[in-house]
Amino acid sequence: MTHSGRFSPENPEQRVTLSLQSPLMGCTPKNPMRLRTAEKQTIKYKPKKQVSMATKSSIHIKPCNIASSEAHNRRTAEYMRHIGESRTYVVPELSTDNEQWINPDFGSPDLRMHYDNIRQMVKEKTGRAMQEKERERKGKNGKIVKIAGCSPIREGVLLVRSDTTLADVRKFGEECQRRWGITPLQIFLHKDEGHWLNGQPEAEDRESFKVGDRWFKPNYHAHIVFDWMNHETGKSRKLNDDDMMQMQTLASDILLMERGQSKAVTGKEHLERNDFIIEKQKAELQRMDAAKRHKEEQINLAEQELKQVKSEIRTDKLKKTATTAATAITSGVASLFGSGKLKELERANEKLQDEVSKRNTNIEKLQSQVQQMQKQHDTQIHNLREMHRQELDMKEKELSRLARIIDKAFRWFPMFREMLRMEKFCAMLGFSKEMTESLIVKKEALKCSGKIYSEQHRRNFDIKDDILRVENDPDDESRLNLTINRKPIADWFREQWHRLRYGARVPQQEERKSRGFKL
Template sequence: MATKSSIHIKPCRIASSEAHNRRTAEYMRNIGESRIYVVPELSTDNEQWINPDFGTPELRTHYNNIKQMVKEKTGRAMQEKERERKGKNGKIIKVAGCSPIREGVLLIRPDTTLTDVRKFGEECQRRWGITPLQIFLHKDEGHWLNGQPEAEDKESFQIGGRWFKPNYHAHIVFDWMNHETGKSRKLNDEDMATMQTLASDILLMERGQAKAVTGKEHLERNDFIIKKQKAELQRIEETKRHKEQQVSLAEQELKQVKAEIRTDKLKSAATDVATAITSGVGSLFGSGKLKDLEQANESLRYEISKRDKSIDDLKVQMQQMQEQYGRQIRNLQGVHNQELEAKDKEISRLSTILEKAFCWFPLLKEMLRMEKLCYVIGFTKGMVDSLLYKREAIRCSGKIYSEEYRRRFEIKNATFKIEQSPVDGNKLVLTINRQPIGEWFKEQWEILRQGLRQFAEEPPKSRGMKL
């Protein structure tokens, strides 16, 4: 069965999206050894592309840049959360928050290349102005089958003796904003339908039916896996019931055959005995009828014994099948429990992070401001990470650039460090040689001004100039 084209776009959850798409070490640890839907052995076939035009591969940094751009273009802060307002008729209307970064999941073929998907992203940018930031091709996801695949399934293959059904797809992360107006791009249902047709044309796939026709809702990755596993459990139960019905019918048939055999043999034996009695005892022994009767009885006993053994064998097979299906059901239930446990751990971890964020919000706010200042001064990303995240002092020997004063300052063996403000405990300050950076810049500017003033007051002759 050929895979049909499909694309589903939703607001991008930056933290979880990057962890999933990049297959970070922490993300793979959270999945655990159960490997619910990701097979690490196949991850080498994955591909990725990061748009170099935006200067940063980090979605969080790009998101913050968009917020600043919206503020500059519109004069208002970007509305990130859903809010409510009262309409003209008095009814409460829910207004969705702005989703400046959105992510599309696109079904692909096994031989689809990164170039093919980039071509699709470029065409989306040309038509609707949505700019692809990141593209990830995932060819290591899918789900495990219980037993062999169906005859028409040409995609499933074996890994370590188990059958695996792959789910080839791509993630495209879009910048959904108009950077000239500071407003979000507006795409309607017709645009989305055209986008799906575009995907089928570029990726050479059969176009999938629209949701308006099928009535099916898109399922997220984990929900889709759970649905598949539930369907597999249902199929196992139906197979089990069918096998039980077959065994029951076989037992009934054997009982009927056994009864028929016993009846036919007894009738035949009775006829032979009556004939023997009629012809006399001497004639019976002389003609060998008694011997034939004994052989017939022995044959009857052997036939009944063979049928009984067949019934016992069927019962043993039925018991083995029940045990096998029981193990499969327990394994699937174990996978469900592991998945739910992993979700609970992730929710707990995010809750802990949120609690810490609320407690340290003033410091976080100051750290964001310090990060911007560090980039303005001219620090590299590695230097900023050392200062803000590792909380390590860095040594610098050379020149730094100040956007504020448009000057380069010579520094020698200076040590930069993030420290708590002695005046306000909720604020952080960037220091150079234990001196706040703002005060240091003021001193440097004053030295520069004095140098310029002294230069202007010197006679031209003393400066090596001809009068």
């Protein structure tokens, strides 16, 4: 679908999406993060010898969300207060190990200001405004194609080792700038994130450690905020899949890590921070279930052994009774036969009593172990369910807050609901987001040519240099109507349909029926 004048869609640049989380810029936080001096120095890259490491390299890049980046990366006071309440994945006690670096050529540390400067630079270099919003257009096959807007600032998340330094990550950033022209603006080294384990770590786990009385598995990583623009041409840098693969290899070389497998090989999609935590907890729950089954097997074996011991105890008691009776008989005739045989029987009786005592002790130990294992398992399951419940509560609160905002918008702006209905209708017709915004929000008339789709007639109709408007319904001011050449679109569709069926003439009876039809 195209329309004339300034509403004609332009071919935007495609953005590279290799991403992780997106963040913001703002005031300097009051936290113990160390800030390395921003003196300018060039760190030359020399490939290091690859060594075998457990952690695999990974670099994930996506458009930087300026509205949230700084809060997370700089650990602002408000952000840390929120984390202090939930402690979901950040441990404030470990934040002192975090480090950051700001490019001295960056000027202002405010990402919003830098973004505005880029927007002005693009206007000066290209003579056109920077295409920021995602747009839609209809392809040759009639399908709606989404075209991403320009992303001048992008953020990468790089997995690192526990001993990775800020200088190592700077080497990686400078080599990226040398090879592809993307300029690192900020680097944040985070060593206070991860997820909590339920119980003890596995035997092969060498990374987890105790924080207080709980085990914590760290997620060491770095955030690199890049300027993705060519300031000579005013256009964004173009990196293809091969460039992204080279970037991952570069990370493994500089950081002395094993190279991670490509998404094309593994088929795995990248997980955002919260989804990653949930997946880790699911894996931990599966591990706990396996441990539970193992413990249940141990309990069953212990119960079987307990039954066997009880059976042996009953046999021992019978033997003891028989021995006592024999002793009594023997003592009665001891004077006749002498005391040697009697002492031998007494020693045998004492030996049997010792064996019974030992078996009783073993039974008590087994019962204690079974109770302790069951108690530990119940505690672990309870902790995991409690963490899951807290996460669900947080999501429910967020959904409730959004629902209240939407309800308030409907009450404060009565036409808001009607505008949403009209937006949905325009999308069904095949309009782009820019066209819909011009019609509904800006109240502009659009001169359009192309095809529009009628749901009622289940077909497309041609328009050529027709004028489209969204106007208030003359019979009901609380409703909106889409008109074509000042004619309600429902009437226009009906008229086009009859022209296809009956030629240019519209039956008079049908024409009368169409009057007063509302969208």
